[in-house]
Amino acid sequence: MAQVVLVHGIAQQFEGPELLGLRLGAAVRDGVKLSSGLTLEPQDVACAFYGNVFIEPGSRSGDLPPWDEHDVDAGLEAELLDAWCQRAAELDDAIPSWDEEGTRGPAGYAASRALLSRWVRERLNALVEARFFEPVSKRMLVSELKQVRRYLDEPPVWQAARAAVAAQVGADTRVLVAHSLGSVVAYEALCENPDWPVTDLVTVGSPLGLPVVFRRLSPLPVEGRGAWPGGVVRWTNVADPGDIVALVESLEPRFMSGPMGGVDDRRITNGVRMHDFERYLTAPKTASAIAAGLQQSPA
Numbered sequence: 001m002a003q004v005v006l007v008h009g010i011a012q013q014f015e016g017p018e019l020l021g022l023r024l025g026a027a028v029r030d031g032v033k034l035s036s037g038l039t040l041e042p043q044d045v046a047c048a049f050y051g052n053v054f055i056e057p058g059s060r061s062g063d064l065p066p067w068d069e070h071d072v073d074a075g076l077e078a079e080l081l082d083a084w085c086q087r088a089a090e091l092d093d094a095i096p097s098w099d100e101e102g103t104r105g106p107a108g109y110a111a112s113r114a115l116l117s118r119w120v121r122e123r124l125n126a127l128v129e130a131r132f133f134e135p136v137s138k139r140m141l142v143s144e145l146k147q148v149r150r151y152l153d154e155p156p157v158w159q160a161a162r163a164a165v166a167a168q169v170g171a172d173t174r175v176l177v178a179h180s181l182g183s184v185v186a187y188e189a190l191c192e193n194p195d196w197p198v199t200d201l202v203t204v205g206s207p208l209g210l211p212v213v214f215r216r217l218s219p220l221p222v223e224g225r226g227a228w229p230g231g232v233v234r235w236t237n238v239a240d241p242g243d244i245v246a247l248v249e250s251l252e253p254r255f256m257s258g259p260m261g262g263v264d265d266r267r268i269t270n271g272v273r274m275h276d277f278e279r280y281l282t283a284p285k286t287a288s289a290i291a292a293g294l295q296q297s298p299a
Helices: 017-036 076-091 105-109 113-129 138-153 155-168 181-192 277-282 284-295
Strands: 004-007 045-048 175-179 200-204 234-239 264-267
Touching: 004 017, 004 155, 004 181, 017 045, 017 277, 017 284, 045 155, 076 113, 076 138, 113 138, 138 155, 138 181, 155 181, 175 181, 175 277, 175 284, 181 200, 200 277, 200 284, 234 284, 264 284, 277 284
Parallel strands: 004 045, 004 175, 175 200, 200 234, 234 264
Antiparallel strands: none
């Protein structure tokens, strides 16, 4: 089995494990080679693919429904959209800043579908124009909100996603590298399987610290601290300050410590592709964490 298992994020339903594995596998091999001189062979890296769980059963196409502001759920989906927009406004002068007292937030408009739809439309319009999400359409944004909500709320979805990770973890697997929503999948899978041989978790562009996600984690946080992920020895978290999905850049204060201490939070710059998985994989601070996990003796 592979020594390194990659776990992708949202909006990969049009991809497949082989296709993603070729591109992401090359990125991680390049990053590790350039940062440490360590050579990984193609068979040393595998991609845990779960994008297909978001395609309706029996469908031969992953085409998106014509979603718009009327289709955004008043709960988790609206909360997540609000968090993205608030962070985008902090980072980009082109994004308007909404005063929470004046707008009352998503919960304040939940009783009125018409008012909530207008509230959502304003934010979708802003994010479509933001450099963080280019190129993207409103229905793609709504789709991404729904994928996060479905993973957190629908047992068949999270069970299938975690099973996809489990299928790639074998006796030789030492490092899990997880991006975006995939970091939630990998974290929860590790918590469920403390006997896995994985010694290192590397999360990139992660929303694990975002309150709307954090308070729904499995296992639930205790007294404001999330559980350490299973039998992992080291956990490295890498974030680009411009990546609004990784809105809470530092995870160390939010999670319990492991055998070697708390989460090692690292900052990088991915240029104009702030949330791009490949950019994270080739970054020296990410690649060196992966190489360190491969070079350490198993726990």
